[in-house]
Amino acid sequence: MTPSGFSRRSVLQALAASGCVAPGFAWAQAAAGDLNIALLSQNSGNFATHGEVVFKGATIALEERGHTILGRKINLLRRDDEGKPAIGVRRLTELVETSQVKFFIGNASSAVGLAESEIAAREKIVQYAGGGSDEFTGARCNPYTFQWSASPYTASSTTLEYVRKAHPNAKRVYTLTVDYAFGHSLLKYTREAAPELGFELAGNDMHPLGERQYTQYFNKALAVKPDVILLLTAGSDFLAAVRQLSSYGLKKVIVAAPWAAELDELKELTPQMRAGLILGLNYHSSINTPVNKAFVAAAAKRYQMLPTYAMAYAYDTFRTIFLAMEKAKSVDSTAVARVMEGMQLDSVHGPTSIDARTHQTNRPYYVCLCKQPDAQKNDQDIADLVFQGDKPQPAALNQCSRT
Amino acid sequence: MNLVAAQIVNGLAIGMLYAVMALGLSIIKGLLNVPNFAHGALFAVGAYVCYTLSTIGAPFAVALIGAFSGAALLGFLIERFGIANLTGGSYLLQVLFLFGTALVIEQILVLIYGTTGVSLVPPAMLGGAMDLGFMFLPRYLVFCALVGAFSIVAVWLLIEKTRIGSSIRAGIERREMVQCLGIDIGTLLTLGFALGAGMAGLAGGIALPLLGANATSGNDMMAIAFVVLVLGGLGSLYGAVAAGILIGVAQSLTTLVAPSASTLLIYVIMTVVLLIGPKGLFGER
Amino acid sequence: MNKNLLALAAVVLLAVVAPMVIPISIANEIIVIAIFAMATNLVIGVAGLYSFGQAMFFGAGAYLTGYSLTAGGLSLVPSILIAIAGAAALAGIVGAVIIRRSGFYFMMLTFAFNQMAFYVVLVWSGVTGGEDGMAGIKRAPVGGLDLNDRSVFYAFCAVLFVASYVILRQIKKSPLGLVLEAAKENPRRMASLGYSVHGAQLAAFMISGAFAGLAGSLYVLLYRFVPIDSISWIMSGNVVFMVVIGGMSSMVGPIMGAAVFVWLQGLFSLLWAQWALLFGLFIIFVVFTLRGGLIELFKRVARIRRAGEAHHG
Known part of the structure; x- marks a missing residue:
């Protein structure tokens, strides 16, 4: 079957699934x-x-x-x-x-x-x-x-462990969290993990899912002069946030995201926009x-x-x-x-x-550092694997009632 | 207090973008009495034209003009070969046609550019932030506000000071008068739609460095633009401009007190305004 | 032959034949969504009120059923009745506030209320499950019928589908329907003749809400899950397009629109990842060739046949 485009078999499957062919021989291949x-x-x-x-x-x-x-x-x-x-x-x-x-x-x-x-x-x-x-x-x-x-707990703690290791003097963390279950669980786990690693949570903002405009959040965040901006948001919300954060041209603030996007999605950003970004990932090819x-x-x-x-x-x-x-x-x-x-x-x-x-x-969770534009060898060479951790979710935080 | 000032400045810039988008909708709704459901797709077309021209080395100003022209040309075609042939039928047929057209445009963009969106770094002189003492203001936001204001003034001049513009205005305010003036109403509608579509494309181009682009990225903007349109009031060409800025500032200020409510807020404002004054803030019908 | 009986026979036949030719779950979704489309046609086609917030009532029915069956611990029939009553009440409240607004303002207000309802559901995740939806719904038996059996559940929905068709068609032909259609053309004249136009419109809005609530309720029972999509404005837009594609002149049109929308979307998506392009082209095609919607197709065939018979006779 060709991945996209028509093929005889996909047409047959389509017809079968939609009932244009008598069910008896429609699934003859099965x-x-x-x-x-x-x-x-x-x-x-x-x-x-x-x-x-x-x-x-x-x-x-x-x-x-x-x-x-x-x-x-x-x-x-x-x-x-x-x-x-x-x-x-x-x-x-x-x-x-x-x-x-x-x-x-x-x-x-x-x-x-x-x-x-x-x-x-x-x-x-x-x-x-x-x-x-x-x-x-x-x-x-x-x-x-x-x-x-991996559990979002593992993701949050691993990402913060790396920030601690790479930036021993970083102290104040400002979080921007997407306002639904996924964001809430990342925030909950960040609040568990951050104090243990010596971070101080300087502030948090919730943004609605599907928000496109982030400068007003960053104005607010930058007013408290954080060392780290932690983006607890994902997908296109995350990409829009990074894009707009880059328009401030900040040099000193560390930007990290424990669970935001996979490397393919980062191609949506230009290399300048993503340079230096610390990103938690479920997998890295290296x-x-x-x-x-x-x-x-x-x-x-x-x-x-x-x-x-x-x-x-x-x-x-x-x-x-x-x-x-x-x-x-x-x-x-x-x-x-x-x-x-x-x-x-x-x-x-x-x-x-x-x-x-x-x-x-x-399994372990991975942390990557996005490359500077001139260090990129090709368009798939986006980020280096720099750290991994596998601290599991504490049993007390698990709500599964199976025995 | 500084933060309030910062959010107002921020909101003005974003509001200007909404205003450009909504002004286009307002022209189309006023002239053809059809809500342009392809406005979001035209926004995306503008963004991609701007992206393509920039990547082949055109100056940003040229890319923005291209964004306007590309969307305007497409709008011209949509009106001439689509909407114009659907008059007399149900109003919903035109809406359905625009919905179908938007799907087709979006999918063609996917076929050309793929499903991964694109980003553009603004020209060096527009990058980075200005330190205003009480806030860091990204230069690009200032540019955004200026270009928005400039294009709104240009449309105002076109409509108030030129012959074709006065016919467009007459078409919106007193349809029957246009025929008396001996102007071909068909041509007028086509040009009006193209102008409105061009505004959507221009908004897409201006927003590109800020919001990036993918095939469906215009739809969020379109929803906001519709809210701005009715908030400003139908039939009031410039009500949309004021309402756009108002929404931008209101959204930005809500972030200070209840950030997760900012998306909900625009619908609440719209509903309250319409229930108090049924014709929006500046509406005439 | 009586035209009404013929249409009813066609609707019954469709309900009987559909599960034999397409997967029964898809046939089931079609008849459930068809109830939603017919309900929407009452406000859009009959009353001429362009509501873009119908998913609010569909979703209300969906979430009320889900909540009654899980946290509420109620049995099936009361859960469905609560969904219908709740959706009608919501329509009554929203309608009372906005029914005096006309045209595009009405459209945008329904859209705005739909968006507000969506955010309430999204944020109130303790009860609704938010983005992840509401789970753990079971089909309790009704009067000895085991609804977990696919065919039995289909039959259950099919009976309600045909009943909804009959009721909505009667409403369209009732004095209420006639007032609504006349008011669509000339509201001032109807008002000056002493009819309460807004009252009639509000009644239609509430009846439509009730049937949308029923559809939402059955949808939840079908998939035993409440997805947040069920209250999204996209659902509102889709149902309007089903009605327009199918044709607004009768209640059979929306049924065809629902069938085509659910079935064609599935078919196109198997063929090609860019199926939305085909779908868009299909919509444009329908708009230009069949202005009265797909139902026009049948009318044209009938007209040609009549012409042929007249010729031979």
């Missing part, structure tokens, strides 16, 4: 014994690049196994959730009905992923999520949803582990590109699911989910484990 797995991600709208990149990551994981597992052929079904929870739920329901999908990944947005996790729990479908919310492994944990991304090196080589060979978070997420989650299937000697979703609980494996992060109760993947 012969008895084939395994249908799904990739639900955003292919249209502002973060459409995400859908493209996760597809590439998933393809590498499949090609590594020659598209077969335990003697079965694997079909990867790809759907567009448009980044909207309502559409994600609609597509997943449709897939469960028409194609008996029992394993899926894909959502970058935790709102979409959490909506889909309801179906995962009810229909017993294994979901390996990649959104930023701590609800996946917290209040809304369930037997079938697993979380690949992680020095055997599995990651092989993956980076495969991505270079197959797609001539350096993998970023989305690609690594899709690759690593499907790879883990396949490993669990082999270990369970089954493609039954319940059996595979049981094997994944407490599983030890060698992943792109190195030795990794999955928490048996919360389903959190215990």
Whole structure:
């Protein structure tokens, strides 16, 4: 299937899914014994690049196994959730009905992923999520949803640890937080971690989700003369904030963001705008582990590109699911989910484990420093990996009621 | 106190951007009586034209003129081949057409530029911030306010001091008079739409270094511009200018007391104003 | 043959055949959204009030049902009734404040109220789940019917869908509907004839709100989840476009609009990542060729057939 553009097979799939072809032979390709797995991600709208990149990551994981597992052929079904929870739920329901999908990944947005996790729990479908919310492994944990991304606690503490290490004299931190659940959890964890590292929280502002105008917040922030501005916001809000902060031409203030954007999204900013930015990330291509090196080589060979978070997420989650299937000697979703609980494996992060109760993947979190414009070798050479940490979320802060 | 002053200065600059955007909407709504749902897409077109011209080395001023002209040309085509053929039908048909057109424009921008947005660093002389003693004011914000004010004055001169301008004004205020003056109303509507569209493009160009651009980035601005339009009052060409500045300052000041309410605030202001005075602040109909 | 009966037969047939040819969940979403579109047509098509805030009532129904079933611990039917009553009451309150504003001002006021409702839901996350939506909703059995069975739930929705069609069509043809349509053309004249135009409009706004609330409620039961999209202004815009694409002249038009909107969007999105381009072109095509909406297509076919019969006769 060509990633974008028409192909005979995608037309057939489309016709089948929309009911133009009699259901009997529409899924002829899903012969008895084939395994249908799904990739639900955003292919249209502002973060459409995400859908493209996760597809590439998933393809590498499949090609590594020659598209077969335990003697079965694997079909990867790809759907567009448009980044909207309502559409994600609609597509997943449709897939469960028409194609008996029992394993899926894909959502970058935790709102979409959490909506889909309801179906995962009810229909017993294994979901390996990649959104930023701590609800996946917290209040809304369930037997079938697993979380690949690090806990926002790990993200906040790791990022601040690096700031402490790189700038021993920095003291006053001003936070700008997006006003919804994701921002609130980052702020909560920053308030836990900052005092332990000797930072003083000089002030905080909440901004509404989707805000486009940030100079009024920065006027307010700069009035208290902070050493660090910590951006607890993500996606296009974060990009707009950085863009406008750069228009002040500040030299002395450190700008850091524990969980804001992946490197692909930073291409939206010019190199001058992002230079010196400290960025927490779930993945960086220069992680020095055997599995990651092989993956980076495969991505270079197959797609001539350096993998970023989305690609690594899709690759690593499907790879883990396949490993669990082999270990369970089954493609039954319940059996595979049981094997994944407490599983030890060698992943792109190195030795990794999955928490048996919360389903959190215990792995490090990475901190990168964005390069100065003249130090960039090419347009993918955006930031250097400078630090990593893996302080897990304290059990007292976890709200998962599973036992 | 210093902070209040800082937020007012900041709000003036942002408000000017809203005013430029809303003035374009006001001209189109006034002349053709259609809410231009493609205004956001035209804003994005302006931003991308400005970006493209800047990256091939054109001076920023030329890029801004290009942003205006590109969007105006597109507006000309939309009116001449679309809206003009849909008169007499339901008002909602024109709205639906503009909605469809906006989708098409946005997707074409995606096909050309990809889904990752773009940014532009303003020219060196406009970069950095001025130390006003009580605040750091980014130079680009000052520029933004000046260009906004300049283009609003230019439109005012065009409308008040030229023959075509007075016909546009007559078209907005007394439709039946235009026919009496013997002016071709079709041409007038097309030119009016192009002018309004151009204003959206210009706003996109001015906002580029501040907000960046992607295919759908104009839609947030469009929502604000519509609020500004009704707040100013329909049929009042310059009400939109005052309302734009008012909204900019109000938003900026809310950040001091209840920042997360600033998006909500504009809708509250609009509702309250419309419930007290049904025709907005300066509306005539 | 009686035209009304024919239309009713077509609507029933659609409800029966749809799940046989397309995935049942999609068919189910279509009939639920169709209720929403018909409700919207009552204000837009019949009363000529351009409401761009319909998602406020759909969302109110959705969140009220979600809350009643989870935190409220109520059973299914009371939850649906609360959604209908709550959405109608909200429409009554909003309507009472804004019904005297006309045209574009009315449109912008409905939009503004919709935005305010959205932010309330977003910020009040302790109750609504905010951005992440409201989860944990279960379909309790109704009178021995196991609604967890897809077909049973579909049948349940289909009955309400046909009932909504019949009721809304009767309202359109009732004295209230006639006053509304006359007032759309000439409000001053209707008022001078002694009709309370604003009263009639407010009634239509509330009835529309009630059915939008019902649709929101069924939507939540369908997906057992309340996404925040359900109260977003995009939902309001979409439903207006469904009504205009389908055709405003009868209640069958909005049903077609809903079917095309839900189904075509899914189809296009499978074909091409830039499906919105195809969708935009489709809209422009409909605007230029079928000014009365898709329903026009059937009318034209019928006209050609009649002409043919007349010719042969």
